[in-house]
Amino acid sequence: MAKTNPGRFFEDYTVGEVIRHAVPRTVSGGERALYHALYPARHALYSSDEFARACGLPSAPLDDLAAFHVVFGKTVPDISLNALANLGYAEGRWLLPVYPGDTLRSESEVIGLKQNSNGKSGVVYVRTRGLNQRDECVMEYVRWVMVRKRDLEAPAPETVIPELNKVIPAEQLAVPAGLDFSNYDFTLAGEPHRWGDYEAGETIDHVDGVTIEEAEHMMATRLWQNTAKVHFDNTARPDGTRLIYGGHVISLARTLSFNGLGNAQMIVGLNGGAHANPCLSGMTVRAWSEVLDKADTNAPGVGAIRLRLVAAKGGAPFELKGEDGKYLPDVLLDLDYWALMPK
């Protein structure tokens, strides 16, 4: 009996089933320090316990994307080990901050299946939930991936395509209990721009660039216990390159966006995202953002801002797609998210 995990294939999924993912993880100040070593993370709420307390939280949470990576990593052995492509994200919501000492695990519910017309693969939709040690849901998101079939003769399942919000309505965003930006210290936060200073349609070039090294993205990806071979094994891809985990690019772009969006403190919603082109070591990653929308919240001094975050390895800022409607070859990431900002 083979004891290693071959991963699931398309015909192994059933709509409605819930997969409990393995290897729960307790996070500590170690994960926080590593996040700050691997990415140029500077958002004050995640850097300083004192700053977080002044904003009504008990201490500085783990960076939202670090929590996402931990939750996401657990799903890889069950969802994307045999994936041909990561197709999309939707309806991502951060529901509770994660603090050092918390233990996270993940579950995914299969919410859609569609076999491809070639009969060799299909699309699997899952809604993944990250749960803490009190079984509270700290975040959830929908992801869909293209997965190979093991047995090309296996019958196609009934096609179920979930209806997903293109954008999370602002009133469904979860503002952490107690969050209060009334006495927000803009000087300590690093930028003077408040929610009212941003307008839909505005674009921001975040200027700074980071050249990526193999050791960095592998350390990051291992830290999240993501086991996809292509990130670690330079014999896994025909050209000998190691494909960088898409989440590494997300974190790079988000932390680079501090320069111009330093007050977009908490990520509370992920409306969608595409990994437009593969990212490899040696590339110098830059980022730009576009303000897509704004909304109010009930929390004191707290506004919500919807942002497009684009990472690119070259080209000019604010260029995204060609005349053919396809992403330009230098674009790595196109992400649509909601963040909370002081008013």
Place this chain on the structure above:
Amino acid sequence: MAKTNPGRFFEDYTVGEVIRHAVPRTVSGGERALYHALYPARHALYSSDEFARACGLPSAPLDDLAAFHVVFGKTVPDISLNALANLGYAEGRWLLPVYPGDTLRSESEVIGLKQNSNGKSGVVYVRTRGLNQRDECVMEYVRWVMVRKRDLEAPAPETVIPELNKVIPAEQLAVPAGLDFSNYDFTLAGEPHRWGDYEAGETIDHVDGVTIEEAEHMMATRLWQNTAKVHFDNTARPDGTRLIYGGHVISLARTLSFNGLGNAQMIVGLNGGAHANPCLSGMTVRAWSEVLDKADTNAPGVGAIRLRLVAAKGGAPFELKGEDGKYLPDVLLDLDYWALMPK
């Protein structure tokens, strides 16, 4: 008076002497996070405080090999700074889990000496003990190394070769107090295979590979405060390569073995080990295991399993030695250890 440490030479050791090694170290969640960033560590007992508690421990211990590396690293300045070769390990026993907040130091007793017939070097046998802040022994092991003589005219010491167990008898393995696998959650642990599912003689190809970077092995080796020059200084070896600390290969192989041995949770015995060939950055390391033996324990639901763990940088799995009885050139590590597994 020269103030730097030239290391000890063969004639500086006396059978029976106890060397107290320098630089005690307090470990924290930082060491744990780094271990998980540097290696694809996924054993649940070391990843989750909650999982550890469900198994009867107060919280997740530091990975057993991380504890080993901390204890080992301290011995380098006194034992192996002038070593020509690391010849073997025996009688390694993990006696107490190490938790964040614990402070470790090391002592080594010289238990054997044998000058080589060439008169230029000799073999030094030491039994090293790792002690915590309560002076409890958390682990011990025997290591023997070939050490140069400073003064070729120094007389040969009386030859003393310690009698060492080839294999630690199962009844001498220390099961941590309170350990109870009766309610072990195989889903959260990541694999369904229990102690009863493994048979002596069975071999497991762990499938996954990791390509090593210089930055990774140097960070790991520094973290364990191992000071051997060959790991850090590319001018220390004639070919300009940095030799990777053997323990780095051990941790890589062990963590890769999760895929197929995810329930071999705690390492409790090290019967022997050989670093078959040097490991260098750029190599892609794979691992396979062979079940050597099984034994029962008195702890509820806990069985012991004896495993051969082999790391290789190429070749086919399960190939170890050539017709000449020597390790094949692709083999990096051949380790023989005991682990605890749920029944």
Place this chain on the structure above:
Amino acid sequence: MAKTNPGRFFEDYTVGEVIRHAVPRTVSGGERALYHALYPARHALYSSDEFARACGLPSAPLDDLAAFHVVFGKTVPDISLNALANLGYAEGRWLLPVYPGDTLRSESEVIGLKQNSNGKSGVVYVRTRGLNQRDECVMEYVRWVMVRKRDLEAPAPETVIPELNKVIPAEQLAVPAGLDFSNYDFTLAGEPHRWGDYEAGETIDHVDGVTIEEAEHMMATRLWQNTAKVHFDNTARPDGTRLIYGGHVISLARTLSFNGLGNAQMIVGLNGGAHANPCLSGMTVRAWSEVLDKADTNAPGVGAIRLRLVAAKGGAPFELKGEDGKYLPDVLLDLDYWALMPK
């Protein structure tokens, strides 16, 4: 309105103004572990809570240079983003140890300005203070940098050059409350040499070398939230190299100096320092020290020692400057500091 930080230019500084720097940071065991992974740090007082307690401190502080880097990193966006050169340090004093859990922020007072004769740039002198969550000053230092003018027509400010001590008088050094080296354990510390064993004029070759990787210095520099582009972006300099943060070289040299100065435990004063030549990845860094002075303190068993610490990427130890009085091309760092040592 551009929202990104262009940095300050020479004409943006006024003598007497106090700049509160952004992004406070809470440190944990994670920062400590990373410091020990990035540098060969072995000073026992910073490695072991037990050792620190035996010396009268509540637990092991964060390494003094790690505290310096955190304080320094915050100043970069306001002081040196448009700097052409980092010209010098003076009057650096460590006033309180920093412990895991502490939150640090920084302020700088502009204490001097001098426009260069070319009218294109000028020298800015700042006194920077690191403050903890109780608004206690944990360290301070003076730095001066050459900063570009944005507007070459901007009038030159009145020249103010601060009077700075070339050497901090020993009686102005702050010995941490409670520090007591009366029962110092030289074996655990790793070296037998005490304060009385060192003489002014003595030189020590620290022997060991470390070859630097890009991933390492970038992780370090990000951890300190230093945002200078030249460290991260290989398109920022014409030759495609990433300039290594000078503080990385300081920490490398200091930790290498353990071999020969393992009992120079606490850094309490920074008299001056020069980054003699740029440091790049791939270089193998070595260090040597010269004892410049010694002084007594009032704390039991505690002496002060003034050291020159030199890092080089080649050449012979103890060579510093050529006949022209300029640093030799292999010299990377020339630092003058005070440390505390057991008597």
